[in-house]
Amino acid sequence: MSDWPDVRLHVVTGKGGTGKSTVAAALALALAHGGRDVLLCEVEGRQGIARMFDVEPLPYEERRLATGLPGRRGRAGTVHALHVDPESALLEYLALYYHLGRAGRLLDRFGVVDFATTLAPGVRDVLLTGKVFEAAKPGGRRGGGRAYDAVVLDAPPTGRIVQFLGVSSELAGLAKVGPVKHQSDLMMGLFRSEATAVHLTTVLEEMPVQETADGITELRAAGLPVGGVVVDMVRPRDLDDEHLAAAGAGALDPGGVEHDLRAAGLDDEVADGLVDVLLADGRDHAVRRRLEDAQRERLATLGRPTYELPRLAGGVDLGALYELAGLLREQGMS
Amino acid sequence: MSRHRPRVGPRSSGGEQSPHLDVDALLADPTTRIVVCCGSGGVGKTTTSAALALRAAEQGRKVVVLTIDPARRLAQSMGIEELDNTPRPVVGIDAAAGGTLDAMMLDMKRTFDEVVESQASPDKAAQILANPFYVALSSSFAGTQEYMAMEKLGQVHRDAEADGTYDLVVVDTPPSRSALDFLDAPERLSSFLDGRFIRLLLAPARGPARFMTAGLGLVTGAVTKLIGAQVLRDMQTFVAAFDTLFGGFRARAERTFALLQADGTAFLVVASPEPDALREAAYFTERLADDAMPLAGLVVNRCSARPGGGAAVLSADEAVAAATRVGKRDPRSVTTGLLRLHADRARAVEREERLVERFGAAHPDVPVVAVAALAGDVHDLDGLRAVGRLLAGG
Ligand SMILES: Nc1ncnc2c1ncn2[C@@H]1O[C@H](COP(=O)(O)OP(=O)(O)OP(=O)(O)O)[C@@H](O)[C@H]1O
Ligand SMILES: Nc1ncnc2c1ncn2[C@@H]1O[C@H](COP(=O)(O)OP(=O)(O)OP(=O)(O)O)[C@@H](O)[C@H]1O
Ligand SMILES: [Mg+2]
Ligand SMILES: [Mg+2]
Numbered sequence: 108m109s110d111w112p113d114v115r116l117h118v119v120t121g122k123g124g125t126g127k128s129t130v131a132a133a134l135a136l137a138l139a140h141g142g143r144d145v146l147l148c149e150v151e152g153r154q155g156i157a158r159m160f161d162v163e164p165l166p167y168e169e170r171r172l173a174t175g176l177p178g179r180r181g182r183a184g185t186v187h188a189l190h191v192d193p194e195s196a197l198l199e200y201l202a203l204y205y206h207l208g209r210a211g212r213l214l215d216r217f218g219v220v221d222f223a224t225t226l227a228p229g230v231r232d233v234l235l236t237g238k239v240f241e242a243a244k245p246g247g248r249r250g251g252g253r254a255y256d257a258v259v260l261d262a263p264p265t266g267r268i269v270q271f272l273g274v275s276s277e278l279a280g281l282a283k284v285g286p287v288k289h290q291s292d293l294m295m296g297l298f299r300s301e302a303t304a305v306h307l308t309t310v311l312e313e314m315p316v317q318e319t320a321d322g323i324t325e326l327r328a329a330g331l332p333v334g335g336v337v338v339d340m341v342r343p344r345d346l347d348d349e350h351l352a353a354a355g356a357g358a359l360d361p362g363g364v365e366h367d368l369r370a371a372g373l374d375d376e377v378a379d380g381l382v383d384v385l386l387a388d389g390r391d392h393a394v395r396r397r398l399e400d401a402q403r404e405r406l407a408t409l410g411r412p413t414y415e416l417p418r419l420a421g422g423v424d425l426g427a428l429y430e431l432a433g434l435l436r437e438q439g440m441s
Numbered sequence: 442m443s444r445h446r447p448r449v450g451p452r453s454s455g456g457e458q459s460p461h462l463d464v465d466a467l468l469a470d471p472t473t474r475i476v477v478c479c480g481s482g483g484v485g486k487t488t489t490s491a492a493l494a495l496r497a498a499e500q501g502r503k504v505v506v507l508t509i510d511p512a513r514r515l516a517q518s519m520g521i522e523e524l525d526n527t528p529r530p531v532v533g534i535d536a537a538a539g540g541t542l543d544a545m546m547l548d549m550k551r552t553f554d555e556v557v558e559s560q561a562s563p564d565k566a567a568q569i570l571a572n573p574f575y576v577a578l579s580s581s582f583a584g585t586q587e588y589m590a591m592e593k594l595g596q597v598h599r600d601a602e603a604d605g606t607y608d609l610v611v612v613d614t615p616p617s618r619s620a621l622d623f624l625d626a627p628e629r630l631s632s633f634l635d636g637r638f639i640r641l642l643l644a645p646a647r648g649p650a651r652f653m654t655a656g657l658g659l660v661t662g663a664v665t666k667l668i669g670a671q672v673l674r675d676m677q678t679f680v681a682a683f684d685t686l687f688g689g690f691r692a693r694a695e696r697t698f699a700l701l702q703a704d705g706t707a708f709l710v711v712a713s714p715e716p717d718a719l720r721e722a723a724y725f726t727e728r729l730a731d732d733a734m735p736l737a738g739l740v741v742n743r744c745s746a747r748p749g750g751g752a753a754v755l756s757a758d759e760a761v762a763a764a765t766r767v768g769k770r771d772p773r774s775v776t777t778g779l780l781r782l783h784a785d786r787a788r789a790v791e792r793e794e795r796l797v798e799r800f801g802a803a804h805p806d807v808p809v810v811a812v813a814a815l816a817g818d819v820h821d822l823d824g825l826r827a828v829g830r831l832l833a834g835g
Contacts, residue, residue, distance in 0.1 A: 389775075
């Protein structure tokens with residue numbers, strides 16, 4: 108059973124480098140089962156989706172990307188991808204809403220597109236989110252585009268998310284009238300509704316966890332629906348509590364370890380100093396686990412559903428994305 | 442098990458193909474006046490700059506470090522929680538070698554305001570500072586932080602050369618997604634301020650009616666439709682007021698850019714041992730070469746390899762096999778868990794070494810140093826010293 112049955116738009120934010128793109132991709136795969144179609148969007152112009160899925164750079168156009176993770180009865184859905192860039196979005200927007208044939212092209216020639224999308228970040232954000240809104244809004248789409256059961260947005264980092272979703276944007280202050288304002292009001296309706304969840308990724312380190320806490324506060328203050336917290340890159344737990352405490356205190360018995368190693372035929376390696384290396388590995392691991400535990404406790408006080416993904420020592424390739432998708436589903440995120 | 446096995450131990454001096462980056466030689470060289478730490482987000486730029494600055498100071502240099510958004514506890518330990526744009530002495534450094542260390546945290550908006558104030562009459566400055574477009578530009582234009590970091594570097598360097606307070610400036614760079622942003626931002630800002638649309642907005646203010654083409658009417662008409670007339674008026678006021686400052690901004694940016702190309706400057710590129718970060722680092726080193734900017738080398742930070750001989754004695758596969766054998770004899774034994782941890786680290790080490798070697802193959806001239814991940818956070822001077830030692834290859 109999914110923890111988010113009514114959510115159609117999953118926004119994934121978090122501190123830079125804490126796994127937003129990875130988690131967004133895995134979540135899209137996890138949601139695409141039982142014939143459900145999912146759209147994975149990126150708005151930061153970095154072609155991260157193409158790299159993760161090992162396909163050609165994505166155009167400004169929905170593309171079929173992958174088959175989802177099959178469900179229990181074996182049926183998968185599909186994942187499409189969309190790479191949204193502000194210039195294309197602005198020109199499309201102008202053509203769509205204003206029929207600005209000649210003027211639209213002129214705007215571009217005169218550098219207005221550049222101007223609008225750089226100086227007024229609010230305008231850029233409305234354009235980017237507008238495109239995502241088109242795909243996720245209730246009641247189907249203009250021009251008969253494909254309808255999706257869920258949309259996953261690989262969003263900007265925590266520090267910019269509230270502004271990005273248009274709530275406290277300068278735009279609200281700058282453009283008090285006009286169709287841009289009208290459009291952003293419409294989108295706010297969806298973003299603030301139960302059909303949206305803003306999930307936060309973090310790792311178990313001080314700054315990212317702090318940013319998660321701050322992000323949740325800001326989202327709440329802005330009336331945006333806070334989703335779950337996805338803890339990425341969690342260290343393996345190969346030592347139980349008792350052994351962990353001993354490893355941390357430097358109280359593991361070197362003689363016992365040596366005995367085990369010799370019994371396994373590792374005499375040469377013992378001579379090479381393997382016992383000390385293993386004890387040092389254990390000590391470092393204990394220090395890191397202690398820090399992780401402290402941060403995990405802080406996260407628990409935030410009172411959000413939490414999902415954990417392990418740090419995969421081999422890095423993240425396509426197979427790993429499906430593995431992470433499976434773990435998210437097991438934990439009820441999809 | 443075979444005695445012949447692939448070497449999986451740490452190479453704290455980087456991959457076989459890369460020359461070793463000698464950080465101590467760089468810091469000891471009196472002609473090194475500026476060190477810039479660049480890299481993509483979260484790789485350890487702030488930590489590296491602070492650690493280098495501390496190490497240089499404890500080796501006798503008079504150092505100032507400009508940091509950007511350090512973690513709270515690190516800022517506290519350096520005495521720079523206040524965002525006041527003034528370097529302050531760091532307490533607790535070892536001054537036996539005669540060095541000093543000042544630190545400051547960059548206040549981007551304050552720096553921008555100061556530039557405006559220094560360039561315009563008080564009336565005009567006040568008018569600009571209050572304009573909503575100036576507020577948007579100075580607080581959220583993508584690139585303002587980079588531009589202001591450069592501006593502040595230029596100021597501090599000029600003052601230091603004039604009065605001799607510092608002989609080394611270490612600069613952290615903003616948490617942008619791409620290291621290139623640091624080099625591109627000033628250009629982006631000035632070409633933006635010089636853009637066609639801005640000139641168009643200025644045209645009526647400048648008078649000649651021949652600028653009032655049919656094109657302009659169409660364009661302003663469309664913009665008005667889009668965002669309303671008030672916004673357009675605010676824009677025009679802002680652009681008109683700012684117009685006289687453009688030249689000054691451009692000149693300052695050009696001077697700082699030239700400073701970055703000078704002999705006394707050294708760029709250090711920081712990366713984590715991840716494909717994305719190393720790809721960014723590769724772009725960046727190529728870009729530095731194109732711009733004739735001096736690259737000192739690459740720091741691969743937070744590596745899994747342990748420094749100082751703590752070699753991974755077993756390869757990942759060997760460790761997994763050994764864990765299975767030990768586990769069969771005694772499932773409760775701690776040795777099984779230790780071997781699995783070891784396997785995990787060995788796998789990461791193998792992968793990271795491959796990545797660094799690939800970087801070295803494509804950039805054989807770039808000196809590299811690998812810095813191991815400390816088990817804990819780096820949030821005090823002792824932590825910075827430990828990172829400094831690792832940076833120096835020890
Ligand atoms: N569970 C994991 N195990 C191993 N590596 C991971 C895991 N999750 C993410 N990574 C790696 O960590 C790095 C950062 O992840 P990712 O790109 O998803 O973060 P991000 O938050 O999108 O970053 P950015 O802020 O730069 O967009 C990538 O190299 C990714 O492959
Ligand atoms: N060698 C290291 N060992 C252990 N932890 C480290 C090491 N280097 C950096 N860190 C930790 O990694 C985190 C990120 O480092 P830091 O803030 O220096 O990165 P940054 O590149 O400045 O990030 P940003 O792009 O957000 O400014 C910090 O918590 C820091 O303590
Ligand atoms: Mg990303
Ligand atoms: Mg930083």
